[in-house]
Amino acid sequence: MNKPRLKRVRRGRHNPDFTGLLKETLTAETIAIGSELLLGGRLDTNSLYIAEALGTLGIEVRYKSVVGDDRASIRRMVRAAAGRVGLVVLTGGLGPTLDDCTREAVADVTREALEDNRTAHRQVVGWLRSRHRKAGDVQLRQALIPRGATVLRNPAGSAPGFLMVHGSSIIVALPGVPIEAQEMFEHSVLPRLRRARKGCAPLIRRTLLTYGLPESEVEQQVMDLVPQGYGITLGTLASPLGVALSLTAVYDHVGQRRRRQSVTSNGDTPQDVVQRSLGAMRSRLGALVYGEGRETMEEVVGRSLAAKRLTLATAESCTGGLIGHRLTQVPGSSGYYDGGVVCYSNEAKVRWLGVDPDVIRIHGAVSAEVAAAMAEGIKRQSGSAIGVSVTGIAGPGGGTSTKPVGLVFVGLALHDGSTSTRRFQFHGTRDAVKLRASQAALNCVRLALVGTRDVT
Numbered sequence: 507m508n509k510p511r512l513k514r515v516r517r518g519r520h521n522p523d524f525t526g527l528l529k530e531t532l533t534a535e536t537i538a539i540g541s542e543l544l545l546g547g548r549l550d551t552n553s554l555y556i557a558e559a560l561g562t563l564g565i566e567v568r569y570k571s572v573v574g575d576d577r578a579s580i581r582r583m584v585r586a587a588a589g590r591v592g593l594v595v596l597t598g599g600l601g602p603t604l605d606d607c608t609r610e611a612v613a614d615v616t617r618e619a620l621e622d623n624r625t626a627h628r629q630v631v632g633w634l635r636s637r638h639r640k641a642g643d644v645q646l647r648q649a650l651i652p653r654g655a656t657v658l659r660n661p662a663g664s665a666p667g668f669l670m671v672h673g674s675s676i677i678v679a680l681p682g683v684p685i686e687a688q689e690m691f692e693h694s695v696l697p698r699l700r701r702a703r704k705g706c707a708p709l710i711r712r713t714l715l716t717y718g719l720p721e722s723e724v725e726q727q728v729m730d731l732v733p734q735g736y737g738i739t740l741g742t743l744a745s746p747l748g749v750a751l752s753l754t755a756v757y758d759h760v761g762q763r764r765r766r767q768s769v770t771s772n773g774d775t776p777q778d779v780v781q782r783s784l785g786a787m788r789s790r791l792g793a794l795v796y797g798e799g800r801e802t803m804e805e806v807v808g809r810s811l812a813a814k815r816l817t818l819a820t821a822e823s824c825t826g827g828l829i830g831h832r833l834t835q836v837p838g839s840s841g842y843y844d845g846g847v848v849c850y851s852n853e854a855k856v857r858w859l860g861v862d863p864d865v866i867r868i869h870g871a872v873s874a875e876v877a878a879a880m881a882e883g884i885k886r887q888s889g890s891a892i893g894v895s896v897t898g899i900a901g902p903g904g905g906t907s908t909k910p911v912g913l914v915f916v917g918l919a920l921h922d923g924s925t926s927t928r929r930f931q932f933h934g935t936r937d938a939v940k941l942r943a944s945q946a947a948l949n950c951v952r953l954a955l956v957g958t959r960d961v962t
Contacts, residue, residue, distance in 0.1 A: 533568045534560055535587040539598035539608055540682050541574035552597040552680070552687045559691065561709040563699055565593060575599060580611035588615065588675040595691075598682030600665040602644045608679055613652045616672045623651035626666040633664040658694040662686045669695065710755035710776045712784050715797040717748035717949045724749045724794070728787045736779055746934065746941040747803065748796070751787065753780050796952060803948045804832040810955040811842035811892075816921060818951065819888035820846030821859055821880040821895040823871070824914065828944040829896065844890045849880070859883030872897050872909055874927040877917030882925055891921035892954070896947050898930075900939045914943045916950050926954075 536553040543550050550572060557567040568591060573583045580599065587594040599608030613620050627649040631641045639645075648665045651657055658667035658678075663686040669678045678695055680687040716724055721744040728751065732740045741752040755776040774782075788795050797806050811818055820829045830846040833839050847858050852871055855861040861879040869875040877895050885893030898914030905911035912932040919925045928950060932942040 532564060532566055533591040534565050534593035534595060535569040535571065535591045536567060537571045537573060537580075537583050537587060537594065537596045538682070539573055539575065539580060539596060541605070543572050543598075544574050550597075551684050552682070555684075555688050556595050556597075556691060559696060560593070560595075560699075561711055563696075563703045564708045565699070565703070566709055575605040575607065577607040577611050577614070580608060581614045584611055584615045584677065588672055588677065592675055594675055594677045595695075596677070596679045597687045598680075600648065600667065600679060600681045602647050602665075606647075609650050609652065612670075612677060612679060616652055616670065616677070618652040618654055618670075620650040621653050622646070622649055623655075623657055623666075625657040626651050626668075629657070629659060629666045630664055633660070658690055660686055660690055661693060662689045667694070669698070710753075710780050712753050712780050713799055714751040714784060714787055714791070714795050715748060715799075715801060716751065716791060716794045717796055717803070717945065718794045719749070720744070721749045724751065724791070727790060731783055731786045731790065733779055733783055736776075738780060738783065746938050747945050753783055755780050793953060793956065796949065802832075802836075803945055803952065805836050807948050807952050807955070808833065808836045808839055808842060810952065812838070814955060816891040816955070817842050817844050817888075818892045818894065819844045819884045819890035820947075821884035821893065821917075822846060822848050823850055823855070823880070823896060824898040824900045825896045825940050825944050825947070826850065828940055829894070829947055832944060832948070844888045847884060847887075855880060855883075859887065870909065872899055872913060872915065874915050874917075874929060877915035877927045878919075878925050879917075881917030881919040881927075885919040892951065893917075893919040894947050894951055896943050898932075898939070898943055900936045900943075902936060912939050914939070914946065916943075916947045918950050918954055920954060 536556050538550040538553055540548070542548045553570050560567055569587065571583055571587070573579050584594060584596070596608055599606045609620060627646065630646060630648050634641045634645060645664065651666070651668050652670060655668040655670035658669060658680070660666050660681060663681055663683060665681045665686070667678070667680045667690050669676065680690050721742050725740070725742050729740065732738060732753070737755065739754050741754065743750045796803055818833070822829055827846065827848045830843070833843045849855045849858050852866050855866065855871070855876070856863050859880050860883045861876060865875050865879055877897050880895035880897060881893040883893070884895060895917035896914060899905050899909060899911050901911035905913070910931070914930045914932060916928045916930065917925065918927070928946070930943070930946050932939045934942070
């Protein structure tokens with residue numbers, strides 16, 4: 507590995523004037539750096555956050571890349587990105603270890619020497635001192651910043667970030683730890699971008715969240731509702747949580763770039779066009795739609811339970827407490843979630859929920875009959891208005907020809923005395939089956955709550 511050119515400087519922060527670049531730039535690229543992102547050890551959540559934040563400023567992310575901890579590979583990625591977009595945002599590779607080589611790669615591309623930057627040096631030393639640690643040579647590698655770059659303060663970690671202009675592009679380097687990357691982007695990058703983009707129109711993007719149909723079928727149901735001739739695009743994204751439908755308005759077509767209140771030929775704003783189309787999609791899809799934007803199923807269910815003054819208890823087998831965990835992630839959930847039981851073994855189902863052992867013996871633990879008995883048992887034992895249960899085969903083993911891996915039954919015992927069950931056949935890894943099962947169970951509760959009356 508070639509050693510970077512080092513130079514100790516006493517210069518303060520450098521503040522390049524990139525306002526002109528950002529006035530013209532509407533495209534960006536994110537590059538997530540880290541071999542663990544390629545080996546399955548960690549998900550890249552930073553790029554999703556950054557893309558959404560940039561969209562509010564009218565900066566469209568056109569490319570998303572992931573690269574391992576290799577200086578030459580990072581260098582090629584950065585050089586290619588800087589040649590095709592106006593804003594390149596890197597996350598990862600700014601730590602103290604030898605495999606953290608983002609600094610070196612950017613220095614190679616920009617042909618700027620790495621400096622022991624005084625501002626960055628103070629940040630690293632100060633962060634470590636606040637945690638009663640001493641800054642050694644290894645930790646101080648984080649203070650090496652390409653000459654001419656603006657140092658970005660890290661409010662949640664030791665590694666400073668930096669921002670610099672290269673040709674007609676702006677390069678932003680952030681740490682890879684999500685809380686550090688997002689805090690730094692929020693407090694050190696977004697304010698600069700907002701000032702530079704003042705007067706520019708944001709991208710208009712709205713999202714509907716659906717559950718119950720596969721991606722292709724959802725798309726087919728709404729394709730004819732996308733307005734033609736306005737530059738509005740329909741996007742779909744399938745996950746274990748359902749299918750997200752997004753509408754994005756591109757200002758070059760819907761209105762005039764860099765005007766906040768652009769209008770179409772008939773006087774509609776881009777917001778009007780997108781919102782009207784989204785309303786038509788929601789109407790057609792009906793109960794398949796459970797939310798919008800970044801809402802979660804547990805938030806939607808929680809609001810409905812609270813509004814109707816109903817309480818819920820859970821009995822979980824194959825999901826191992828995941829439904830309860832998701833419900834309690836929502837602030838205020840103690841107002842409607844009583845609690846739950848993880849009854850993984852047959853004995854636990856009998857002992858804690860009062861499930862008749864003959865029902866398990868005759869139908870098997872993974873059956874509609876047992877799911878119903880579990881839901882009724884948890885409702886009875888907890889005194890809650892609603893009991894929901896899940897029993898299934900998460901895999902990868904344990905399946906048979908009649909009860910394959912991914913088979914899940916959801917039971918629902920309601921406050922009106924009725925009990926129902928639903929059968930699902932999921933696919934994917936053990937984690938995916940558990941997540942799909944938890945989403946299905948919460949969706950069953952959501953659908954059951956539609957039209958119910960308040961009870962006291």
